[in-house]
Amino acid sequence: MSAGAWSLFIAVFLACVVEAVEATTIILAAGTARDWRSALTGMSAALVVLVAIVAALGPAVSALPLRELRLVVGALLLIFGLQWLRKAILRASGRKALHDEENLYRSHLAEAQAAPARRLGSVPDWYAFTLSFKGTLLEGLEVVFIALTFGSNAGDIPLAGLAAGCAVVLVAIVGVAVRAPLARVPENTLKFVVGIMLTAFGMFWGGEGAGAHWPGSDAALLVLAPVIALFAIGLVAVLRRGKQATPAPARESVPATEAG
């Protein structure tokens, strides 16, 4: 595999691991607190919807002219990347609470345990079904978006799909094996790395789509990513220094589907 193919695989794989970990946390909470059958049915229903979306959007995305595709996708990736990087820098500098899967899991669990049970058709617990469905669908949409856009821009959708599939299967296997929140996954570090990659790819493709010619062509990506990383690390250092002696915020409790 070439260096370009490896960088595509790694970027998609890492981004999809982050999304899959978030979806797994929600499904585990729904299954543990409520009803496994309903939670797994909800997850399966969401996967069917995602497959339908991929079947509809995949050929459409591939048929778009490359320059326009790079402009739109580059813009979106750059926006996503900067948002992820912004949050990651705030977290790394102690300005924002760390994204903690164990805490999130406990929060979902308590919420799920408090909700009343309601049977609907063949689904024993509608609450567990919808919680699992929404979590899988929303995080899955991000996986689909990342795989399709990275794959179509790099001209290798199968490789991007393989990377996304590997990430989802790996996280699912670990989730089933431990049946507990995937707290040991260094999620905040992963998000920092993914933010850098999304920003670098977004900048590169967006610039090309808007008519810019990068010095060194594709090799410019190999410079962009480390330079963005150094800049982000520098910003973390500046924010840490300016933080003075204020106590660090408590680990956060956020809605089930919060991105980044």
Place this chain on the structure above:
Amino acid sequence: MVNRIKAFFAFLYDFVVGDDWRIAVGVVIGLAVTYAISQTSVPAWWVLPALLVVLLPASLWVATRHR
């Protein structure tokens, strides 16, 4: 129905724009400037890196100012 449409657009806004709308606006302006410069004989690749140097610290400054 109206509520569902509203919820869909709220989801779309949150999905695309996220926490800081200035980043989305800045990226659109940066791409427009890149396009405008690329139509001249001046190289345009430096616009987006320069945008990052301005936009990210500015967004962080706004975020930390409110804490």
